[in-house]
Amino acid sequence: MSERPYVIDEMISAKAIAARIEELSNAITEEFRDTNKLIVVGLLRGSFVFIADLVRELDLPVEVDFLEASSYGNAMESSREVRILKDLRGQIEGRDVLVVEDIVDTGHTLKHVVGLLESRNPGRLRTIALLDKPSRRETDVAADWIGFSIPDEFVVGYGIDYAQRNRNLPYIGKVRFPEA
């Protein structure tokens, strides 16, 4: 954890997030209307608040599973090399799957996870990310649904951390280091 003091400026309010989740869940419910079961896969840890709010808006039979991939560690830069730290508990062969990511940044994490899950022959495999930083992309991956497209800022809150802190903020804020 950096000892450098920082402040957090609100970027997306809790109210705006809730309104967007309602829109997204309507679109997802429509897409999977005929499913007999949708497996919602949350990528730990950053998506845990988002997935909790999202599944409660889905009007579908839903199962929840989690997968953890390594990403930033405690730094502000992505490592590019993605490792699976915790795999799914359940089988997904032939099942409809929705992968829930907090942020698509370089895209390495989502690309790796989608490749892994595709290799298990699911039914429909779709992806959703609360936030997208398109200017940071290093891969050709794109989520099927995006909550908000944001500029290249380091953000925290609503499940997202800086060195494990600030996940409990109800809104998305950007980290700013005031001049010394």
Ligand code: IMP
């Ligand atoms: P990617 O592999 O570069 O797309 O990184 C995706 C992961 O990096 C996300 O799931 C987050 O865990 C983390 N990440 C990317 N941008 C931020 C940020 O602004 N704040 C905190 N974590 C971030």
